[in-house]
Amino acid sequence: MARKIGGVIVDLQNISLRFGGVKALTDISFDVKEHEIRSIIGPNGAGKSSMLNVINGVYHPQEGQIFFKGALRKKLEPHEAAEQGIARTFQNIALFKGMTVLDNIMTGRNLKMKCNFLQHALYWGAAQKEEIAHRIKVEEVIEFLEIQSIRKTPVGRLPYGLQKRVELARALAAEPHILLLDEPMAGMNVEEKQDMCRFILDVNDHYGTTIVLIEHDMGVVMDISDRVVVLDYGKKIGDGEPEEVKNNPEVIKAYLGTSH
Amino acid sequence: MLYREAGQFKASYAEDAQIFPIRQDRIGFWLLMLVFGVAVPFLASEYWLKAILIPVLIFSLAALGLNILTGYAGQLSLGSAAFMAVGAFAAYNFILRIEGMPFLVALVLAGLTAAAVGILFGLPSLRIKGFYLAVATLAAQFFIVWALVKFPWFSNNSSSGVVTAQDVTILGYTFATPEAKYVLTFLIVAFMALLAKNMVRSSTGRAWMAVRDMDVAAQVIGFRLMRTKLLAFAVSSFYCGVAGALYAYTYIGTVEPEGFNLDLSFKILFMIIIGGVGSIMGSFLGAAFIVLLPIFLDNFVPMIFGDSLGAGFVSNFQLIIFGGLIIFFLIVEPHGLARLWQIAKEKLRLWPFPH
Structure with a gap:
C-alpha cells in the first residue's frame, strides 16, 4: 500500500459531553493518526455521531481537550473546523x-x-x-x-x-485533511456498499486523506479500518486494531450480551 | 423539434457556464430585449407605458429583491414594501438636500440606505426562522412606515406626508416623457437583473441556496451563516430600495409612506409565489401576471357579464381570483410560472414527435 500512517493528527483527551442531564459522552480519549482509516463503532445511541460533532465543532464538550495537529484547539465554530481542513458527510443525507x-x-x-x-x-x-x-x-x-x-x-x-x-x-x-464519514453505507445494497468501500479506500490511498468512519456493517469495518474504537453508552469500551477489538470481551458483551 | 440542444457541444467550462447555454434561448432572449428595449418605446401607447409596462418593470425589480431573500436564501420576509419606502424617501432626500446630486448616484445611495436598514432588520434571522422571522420582518414593515409618517423631516415637512418626486435628470437630459422614463427603467432593471443572475450562479448564490436548503450542512462546509444571511438581506433590500425609488421617480411621481403598506408587501410576495420562488425569470413573470390580472379582469369581466355586476363586485371578484390562484399555485405548482415554462421547454424538445 502506498500510504504510510503518520503521526497523531487529532488527539482527543477525556472528552465529556452533556445535554442537560443526559451524558452523551463520558471521559473519552482516543487519537487519530495521519492517513489512517479510523472507525468508530458501537450500538445505537452510543455517542458515535456526537463524537464526530465534537471533532468538527458542531458540539462543544464540557470537559476535555482536543489537540489538532499537535496544538491545543480552542472552542471553534463548524466553519472554522472546515477552514482547518475537516470535512464530513451526514448520517441523514444533508445535501x-x-x-x-x-x-x-x-x-x-x-x-x-x-x-x-x-x-x-x-x-x-x-x-x-x-x-x-x-x-x-x-x-x-x-x-x-x-x-x-x-x-x-x-x-x-x-x-x-x-x-x-x-x-x-x-x-x-474541499480537499480535506480529515474526512468524517457518518454511516456512509447505511441503507445500501451489497453492490453499492462495495462501490462505497472502493471509493473510501481510493480516497485514502490516492489523496492520503485521514478518514474517521462510523459504520454498522462489521464486515466493512473490520476489512477497511486500520484501527477501531468502540463506544457504548457514551463510554469507550475498546480501542485497537480490528482483530484486537473483535476478541475484546467487553465489545462482545456490548454487541451480543452476556449469558447470566 | 424546433427546440433542442442536439449538436450544440460545449468545448469549455466557460461555454458550459453561460446564462443561456442553449442557442434557441439566447436568440429568444435577445429578441425579447430588442422588442422591449427598442420596439416598445416606439410602438406602445402612453397608457401602456405608464400604467402597465413601467409598473411591471418596477415590481419585477422589487419581486427580484424579495426572491433573492426568500427564494434563494430561504428567509421569509413581509417587509419588502417598507424597504421600497426607504428607497423612495432616501432618494427624495438625497436629491432634495444635496446640491447637484446626480440621479443615478442618488438611486445607488437610496439602495444602500435600504440595504443598511435591511441588515438591521435582518439581524433577528440569525436566531429565528420561518414564520417567526416573517413576524419579525412584519415589525420592519410597520415600524418603517410609522417612522416615515412620524418624523416630517423625511417628507420635507410636507403637511400631508406626500412628497413629489423631482425631475429625473441625467447629464443634463430630463426624462420627462413616458417613453424616456420607460427606457431608463428598462435599462436599470435589465442591468440589475443581470447582476442578480450573476450572483445566484456563482459562489454567493450557492451560499444562499445552501443556507436555504440545509443550514447545518452549509455551516459544516464552511459557509458563515451570519454573513450569508445578512448579505442576502442587504442585497435584497438594495433591490427593493432601488425599486422603491424608481416607483417614486419614474412611475407614480408622488408618494406617501402609507402607499408602501402591508398590502404592497403581500402583493410582492404573491408575485414571487405565482412567478416562481427561487427564479430570476419568475420574478418578472409574477410581476407581469399580478399587474396585468386586475387590468384584464377590469376589461373583460364587464365585457362578459355586462355592467349589471357593478364596479364593487368586479374589484371583489379580483380578490377572489387572486386568492384562488395563490392556493392553486401553492398546491399544484409551488415553483410557479417559471417552472411551467421549464416544463413547456422540456416538452418542446420532443414535440411534435413523441419519441
Whole structure:
C-alpha cells in the first residue's frame, strides 16, 4: 500500500459531553493518526455521531481537550473546523436539495474561493476565472467518483445511493485533511456498499486523506479500518486494531450480551 | 423539434457556464430585449407605458429583491414594501438636500440606505426562522412606515406626508416623457437583473441556496451563516430600495409612506409565489401576471357579464381570483410560472414527435 500512517493528527483527551442531564459522552480519549482509516463503532445511541460533532465543532464538550495537529484547539465554530481542513458527510443525507449535483459539489470549494459578491455580480475577469478554475477541480472529483452522467441533475431526483456518493463528492471537493464519514453505507445494497468501500479506500490511498468512519456493517469495518474504537453508552469500551477489538470481551458483551 | 440542444457541444467550462447555454434561448432572449428595449418605446401607447409596462418593470425589480431573500436564501420576509419606502424617501432626500446630486448616484445611495436598514432588520434571522422571522420582518414593515409618517423631516415637512418626486435628470437630459422614463427603467432593471443572475450562479448564490436548503450542512462546509444571511438581506433590500425609488421617480411621481403598506408587501410576495420562488425569470413573470390580472379582469369581466355586476363586485371578484390562484399555485405548482415554462421547454424538445 502506498500510504504510510503518520503521526497523531487529532488527539482527543477525556472528552465529556452533556445535554442537560443526559451524558452523551463520558471521559473519552482516543487519537487519530495521519492517513489512517479510523472507525468508530458501537450500538445505537452510543455517542458515535456526537463524537464526530465534537471533532468538527458542531458540539462543544464540557470537559476535555482536543489537540489538532499537535496544538491545543480552542472552542471553534463548524466553519472554522472546515477552514482547518475537516470535512464530513451526514448520517441523514444533508445535501442541498434544490441545487444540481454540480452546484452541490461546487459548494465544497467555497472556502477556496476568494472573490466577493460584487465581483460575482459582475461575473467578469477574476470571478469568472475563479469559477472555471474551481469547476476544473470539481470535475476531477466528479470523475473520481464516477458521477459524470448526473452532474446537471437536481440532487432531489437522485436515488439514495447516488445521493450518498454526491455527499462524499461535496466533502472531497474541499480537499480535506480529515474526512468524517457518518454511516456512509447505511441503507445500501451489497453492490453499492462495495462501490462505497472502493471509493473510501481510493480516497485514502490516492489523496492520503485521514478518514474517521462510523459504520454498522462489521464486515466493512473490520476489512477497511486500520484501527477501531468502540463506544457504548457514551463510554469507550475498546480501542485497537480490528482483530484486537473483535476478541475484546467487553465489545462482545456490548454487541451480543452476556449469558447470566 | 424546433427546440433542442442536439449538436450544440460545449468545448469549455466557460461555454458550459453561460446564462443561456442553449442557442434557441439566447436568440429568444435577445429578441425579447430588442422588442422591449427598442420596439416598445416606439410602438406602445402612453397608457401602456405608464400604467402597465413601467409598473411591471418596477415590481419585477422589487419581486427580484424579495426572491433573492426568500427564494434563494430561504428567509421569509413581509417587509419588502417598507424597504421600497426607504428607497423612495432616501432618494427624495438625497436629491432634495444635496446640491447637484446626480440621479443615478442618488438611486445607488437610496439602495444602500435600504440595504443598511435591511441588515438591521435582518439581524433577528440569525436566531429565528420561518414564520417567526416573517413576524419579525412584519415589525420592519410597520415600524418603517410609522417612522416615515412620524418624523416630517423625511417628507420635507410636507403637511400631508406626500412628497413629489423631482425631475429625473441625467447629464443634463430630463426624462420627462413616458417613453424616456420607460427606457431608463428598462435599462436599470435589465442591468440589475443581470447582476442578480450573476450572483445566484456563482459562489454567493450557492451560499444562499445552501443556507436555504440545509443550514447545518452549509455551516459544516464552511459557509458563515451570519454573513450569508445578512448579505442576502442587504442585497435584497438594495433591490427593493432601488425599486422603491424608481416607483417614486419614474412611475407614480408622488408618494406617501402609507402607499408602501402591508398590502404592497403581500402583493410582492404573491408575485414571487405565482412567478416562481427561487427564479430570476419568475420574478418578472409574477410581476407581469399580478399587474396585468386586475387590468384584464377590469376589461373583460364587464365585457362578459355586462355592467349589471357593478364596479364593487368586479374589484371583489379580483380578490377572489387572486386568492384562488395563490392556493392553486401553492398546491399544484409551488415553483410557479417559471417552472411551467421549464416544463413547456422540456416538452418542446420532443414535440411534435413523441419519441
